[in-house]
Amino acid sequence: MIRVLVSDPISEQGLGKLLEAEDIVVEKKTGLSEDELCAIIAEYDALLVRSQTKVTAKIMEHGTRLRVIGRAGVGVDNIDVPAATQRGIVVLNAPDGNTISTAEHTFAMMISMARKIPQAYASILRGEWDRKTFVGVELNNKVLGILGLGRIGTEVAKRAQAFGMKVLAYDPFLTPQRANALDVQQCTVDEIVVAADFITVHTPLIKETKYLISEREFGMMKDGVRILNCARGGIIKEEALIEALKSGKVAGAALDVYEEEPLAKEHPLKQFPNVVLTPHLGASTEEAQINVAIDVAEEVLKVLRDEPFRNA
Ligand code: NAD
């Protein structure tokens, strides 16, 4: 029998193809520590994760029959990919299924931040009727800078245009033709940082994007700039963002992802009334979770059946 371990919550509806296969046993065991995973991983041919499980080299060392690790989502930064490659373990992701959900979440965060909706809601629950504190800003005619114009960045650009925003974008693979077709202005990172009213990042977290927005970039920004990160913690340097919030340079921030997750109970980002925080919810819709589970299950099945597959 082929054995598959699902170690994070992944939609059962989406996993259908794997669950239906007669020669495959799928077991769901979530919330395991690294040591607990090491103790059982030798029993499995495939491991399916979302972002909670950190798939370390040590786990793979114990996974003597492991052939494939499937990530139900985009980012594979919770998987030690070089260690997997060294051991001949295939790493797969599901890059398409949560694009729209994450773009919509980014937009929800942008509007929440601009109109102070979470803060106003909390005030109402406290029994107040305060209409002065929660005066916001419009998106219309504002400049949105997008760093990373891939799947999610592109969908964010389209939504921003529908709200009357001017979109500037930087992506190393953006061609002038594509920028033209999307009606975005192709810029350098520095040009965006200087000109934007809102800045949103949609890159992977890799060596080149770690601290892409740091002290230097905050120093160049317009006073009153608003910052979003629904991609990965560490693309924006949190320490620098905190300083820019303290100085008033940054008028608002909306964050879904953090340098360390879960966010610490006493984290300094929680002290600002103009910061909107969500706990890594970008892909958390019913639709996205079914989509990514279907996609990853299909590809994992192909690996297990020795068929051609698409990898991360
Ligand atoms: P994608 O691969 O389609 O797009 C990423 C883009 O970043 C690419 O176009 C790439 O060329 C560009 N890029 C690479 N290096 C860059 C650099 N140095 N500067 C600027 N751009 C650069 O990926 P995607 O599906 O759009 O996902 C984007 C990010 O969102 C990833 O980090 C992913 O993990 C994250 N994500 C988060 C959530 C969430 O729940 N918050 C959900 C889905 C995806």
Ligand code: MLT
């Ligand atoms: C992703 O990279 O797909 C996101 O982090 C979404 C997730 O799985 O939580």
